[in-house]
Amino acid sequence: MKRIIALAMLALFLSTGPASAAYKVGVLSDLTGPTSSVGVSYAQGIKDCITYVNENGGINGQPVELIQVDYAYNVQQALAAYKRFLSSGIVALQGWGTGDTEALVKFVAKDKIPVFSASYSPHLMDPSKAPYNFTISPDYSTQGRAGLKYLRETWQQERAPKLAFMFPDNPYGTVPIAAMKEYAAELGFEVVGQENVDLKAIDATPQLLSLKKVEPDFIWTGGTTPSTAVIMKDAQKLGIASTFLTNIWSSDEDIFKLAGEAATGHFGIQAAAIYGQDVPGMAVIRNITGDTPQMTHYLRGFVSALVMCEGMKMAAAQGEVTGESLKNALESMRDYDPMGLAPAVSFFENDHRPNMAVNICTFREGKLEFVKTETLERKMEWLGQ
Numbered sequence: 001m002k003r004i005i006a007l008a009m010l011a012l013f014l015s016t017g018p019a020s021a022a023y024k025v026g027v028l029s030d031l032t033g034p035t036s037s038v039g040v041s042y043a044q045g046i047k048d049c050i051t052y053v054n055e056n057g058g059i060n061g062q063p064v065e066l067i068q069v070d071y072a073y074n075v076q077q078a079l080a081a082y083k084r085f086l087s088s089g090i091v092a093l094q095g096w097g098t099g100d101t102e103a104l105v106k107f108v109a110k111d112k113i114p115v116f117s118a119s120y121s122p123h124l125m126d127p128s129k130a131p132y133n134f135t136i137s138p139d140y141s142t143q144g145r146a147g148l149k150y151l152r153e154t155w156q157q158e159r160a161p162k163l164a165f166m167f168p169d170n171p172y173g174t175v176p177i178a179a180m181k182e183y184a185a186e187l188g189f190e191v192v193g194q195e196n197v198d199l200k201a202i203d204a205t206p207q208l209l210s211l212k213k214v215e216p217d218f219i220w221t222g223g224t225t226p227s228t229a230v231i232m233k234d235a236q237k238l239g240i241a242s243t244f245l246t247n248i249w250s251s252d253e254d255i256f257k258l259a260g261e262a263a264t265g266h267f268g269i270q271a272a273a274i275y276g277q278d279v280p281g282m283a284v285i286r287n288i289t290g291d292t293p294q295m296t297h298y299l300r301g302f303v304s305a306l307v308m309c310e311g312m313k314m315a316a317a318q319g320e321v322t323g324e325s326l327k328n329a330l331e332s333m334r335d336y337d338p339m340g341l342a343p344a345v346s347f348f349e350n351d352h353r354p355n356m357a358v359n360i361c362t363f364r365e366g367k368l369e370f371v372k373t374e375t376l377e378r379k380m381e382w383l384g385q
Contacts, residue, residue, distance in 0.1 A: 022065035023312060023321055025050070026085030026093040028100060033073030035097060037225075038252065038297045042118060043068070045301025046094050048288050053309045060316040064309065066094075075099045079107075086111060091323050092308055094301075095119070098172055101133070108132045112323040114311070114330065116304045120248070121175055125353045126384035132327055136304045136342055136354050137271035140172075140247065141179035141385060144220065146358035146374040147245045147269050148180060151218055152187045164211050164242070165194040166204070166231060167222035176247075179385050180220065192216050197231060199224050204231045205238065212240055222247045229258030236262040243267065253295045256366045263363040267371070270359040272299035272342045274368050281339025296368065303342040307354075310336055343373060351383055 027046055030039035047066060054063045067088055069081035078100035085093060093108065095101045095117030101124065108115050109132050117124070122139040124130045137143070148163075155161045163184055167173035173196075181191055192214040195207035201223075208231070211219065219235075219242045221228045228250040235242065244266040251268035253275075273279050275293045285299065314329035315321045335344045343357035356376040361368045
């Protein structure tokens with residue numbers, strides 16, 4: 001009954017005059033392109049969150065309207081879609097990949113359109129370089145540092161742990177490596193090697209044979225779930241005993257489907273809760289999804305939209321919701337708790353890192369399992385690095 005009443009209220013909002021016009025938000029999604037295996041889930045999380053917000057009063061009584069475009073991970077299509085979004089009168093954008101997010105930085109700054117994307121390149125967290133960009137996850141370097149901190153805390157041998165890196169040779173893969181090596185040295189790791197593995201790799205044997213000679217205790221992977229599965233399976237075949245630490249796109253609920261038991265015992269980094277995790281907002285998620293498990297990317301998309309809407313509510317409380325007022329509201333956000341579905345979020349005028357908290361997960365009994373949230377100090381010298 002509550003849902004029926006809420007839908008009726010939403011229909012009323014949409015049928016009345018300008019005073020109840022919807023707040024329009026553009027959504028760039030990869031539903032059919034090379035990252036659609038995770039993009040579909042992320043996009044559904046955004047859509048379900050907006051439905052949830054609208055059914056619960058919208059933005060101070062006004063609904064949010066999504067305008068979604070499947071740009072198939074094509075930057076030119078993303079730029080064309082952005083022009084259409086602008087002509088439609090959007091006040092914010094939910095973006096997606098690194099290429100399109102970076103291509104849009106100067107445009108959204110000029111047009112004053114806040115963007116929440118799933119690209120976590122460090123420089124996108126620096127308002128002096130990307131003033132209208134926001135995320136709900138710390139940057140790739142912060143994620144990597146937190147993962148290393150956890151490994152070092154749990155290392156019990158007297159000697160220094162040996163660390164190696166495997167990542168694709170592209171901007172996404174290479175961007176956190178220098179920061180991680182520097183922090184690894186600070187923590188007392190011995191960095192013993194690095195190898196490049198393409199995102200479309202079907203064999204990582206040569207690279208693993210090279211690393212096998214230096215016997216790393218830990219290997220960082222910074223690719224995707226399919227490429228990481230190839231690495232894990234080949235490592236198992238070669239008898240390599242190293243423990244893998246994967247970045248946020250290198251593992252998800254599909255890792256066991258792709259790597260089988262070769263994934264067991266390794267660790268992964270996430271920025272949102274795992275479906276079914278004991279957090280306050282999981283009851284909402286279970287209700288929305290009919291208790292059908294969703295990938296962690298769905299939860300991250302949901303939180304991205306939830307934080308954006310909270311910023312819109314804050315802007316509405318001060319007056320009109322525009323791109324500029326939304327940016328100002330977000331920069332005054334402090335310790336906003338997205339129902340426990342992700343660590344609390346704070347943005348600052350000079351620092352758009354949402355937090356310094358990273359969820360550490362392990363792969364056990366065929367599923368992801370939350371281990372702990374590792375929190376780092378918010379050091380300004382790390383901003384953008």
